[in-house]
Amino acid sequence: MKNITVKYGVDSITKQVEDDFTFGDLQESDMFKAALGFGDRTKALVEGIEQDRTTVIPAGATVRLETAANTKA
Numbered sequence: 001m002k003n004i005t006v007k008y009g010v011d012s013i014t015k016q017v018e019d020d021f022t023f024g025d026l027q028e029s030d031m032f033k034a035a036l037g038f039g040d041r042t043k044a045l046v047e048g049i050e051q052d053r054t055t056v057i058p059a060g061a062t063v064r065l066e067t068a069a070n071t072k073a
Contacts, residue, residue: 002059008036008066017057024053026063041068 005014006026013035017025023044026032033039044051045064057063 002057004057004060005062006032006036007062007064008038008042011036019059020056022054022056023051023063026057027053027065036065038065039067042066043068 001016002019002021003014003016004021004026005012013032015031027040027042027044042065044053045066046061051063
C-alpha cells in the first residue's frame with residue numbers, strides 16, 4: 001500500500017491505494033470521482049506532464065486531474 005494525493009480544481013484528497021494502482025485506475029475510480037466530483041473525461045498530470053493511463057503511480061506522488069478537452073477522432 002502507498003499514499004497518493006489527488007487534486008482536482010481547488011479540492012484535494014490523500015488516500016492509501018494498492019502498490020500497482022495506475023493513472024487509469026485513478027481516472028476510473030468511483031471513490032475518487034465521488035470525493036472530488038470529476039467526470040469520465042480527465043487527464044492526469046504530475047508536475048505538469050500528462051501521464052499514460054497504464055503507468056503505475058509512484059508512492060507519495062501528487063497527481064493533478066484536469067478535464068480533458070474535447071477532441072475529434
